[in-house]
Amino acid sequence: MGMAATIADFLYEIGLLKRYQRSGWLVAGVTSPESIADHSFRTAIIASIVAELEGADPNRAALLACYHDISETRILDIPHVSRAYVTTADPRSVTADQVKALPDGLGILISRATDEYEAGKTLEAQCAHDADKLECLIQACEYRAQGHVHVQGWIDRTSVDFHTSSARQIAREMLDSSPIRWHDHYLYGGPSA
Numbered sequence: 001m002g003m004a005a006t007i008a009d010f011l012y013e014i015g016l017l018k019r020y021q022r023s024g025w026l027v028a029g030v031t032s033p034e035s036i037a038d039h040s041f042r043t044a045i046i047a048s049i050v051a052e053l054e055g056a057d058p059n060r061a062a063l064l065a066c067y068h069d070i071s072e073t074r075i076l077d078i079p080h081v082s083r084a085y086v087t088t089a090d091p092r093s094v095t096a097d098q099v100k101a102l103p104d105g106l107g108i109l110i111s112r113a114t115d116e117y118e119a120g121k122t123l124e125a126q127c128a129h130d131a132d133k134l135e136c137l138i139q140a141c142e143y144r145a146q147g148h149v150h151v152q153g154w155i156d157r158t159s160v161d162f163h164t165s166s167a168r169q170i171a172r173e174m175l176d177s178s179p180i181r182w183h184d185h186y187l188y189g190g191p192s193a
Contacts (some may be wrong), residue, residue, distance in 0.1 A: 006101040013098065016073045022139075024079045028150040030143055036069050036077055039135055043068065046138075046170075047124075047131035053166035056123040064117040064128040067110055071095050092118050130167035133158045137171055142179045 001009075017037040025033035044065040051061035069077075071094035078088055095114040099107035116125050140154040159175055162168045178184070 001101070003103050006103075007106070010098065010102055013073050014070060017069065020072065020077060023077045024154070025139075025143065025151075027079060027081070028143070028148055028154065030148050030151075034139060036072050039139070040066060040069050042138070043128070043131045043135040046134050047128040050130050050134070050164055050166050050170070051124055051127040054123060054127055054164050056127050060122075060124040061127040061131070064113050064125055065131050067095070067113040068117045068128060068132060070098065070110070070114070074098070090118075126163035127167075130162045130164050133162065134167055134170055134174070137174055138179075141174055145179045 017040065018035050020036045021033045022036060022039055023033075044062040047061040047065035048058035050056075051058040071089070071091040074094050074097075075088045075091075078086060092111075092114055096111055099110045102110070116122055117128055120126060120129055136154060137158040140151040140158065143151045144155065155175070159171050162171060
């Protein structure tokens with residue numbers, strides 16, 4: 001198989017993340033939860049913001065966040081309650097298998113991003129981890145605003161234990177604001193109002 005074919009196969013596999021739902025929200029009664037890709041996209045945006053605020057490399061933090069859940073094409077999104085009963089492969093080994101047919105440079109890029117994220121030692125990895133938690137918090141706040149009352153546990157668990165002060169500040173603001181405050185500000189207090 002040629003280089004373009006192996007890249008195409010990898011991209012088709014990654015496309016599964018657009019269809020796989022985040023499973024934990026189903027427990028909370030969200031009937032049509034976000035996809036893993038939805039989560040990863042906003043996580044990458046948040047990671048770049050937190051990294052910029054923290055003086056880290058926003059591009060690197062966003063890259064780590066982009067790849068942080070790619071192993072879930074093969075092991076799916078296991079809800080936290082299930083993790084006490086099942087054993088899953090280390091995301092690093094899953095990613096290594098996913099990228100082994102890719103051209104060396106691409107495989108190394110993706111494997112290094114996964115390794116760095118999972119190790120969590122660099123400031124960029126810590127920003128990406130904080131972004132992962134922040135995205136979950138934001139999503140829970142959005143679901144709560146839509147009337148899903150059983151998401152409070154997610155809000156309580158994800159609004160603590162951040163690595164960075166920027167993430168802690170953003171989390172506090174998320175808890176004290178409305179998901180549509182930006183819209184109301186634009187309509188009633190924005191530049192064109």
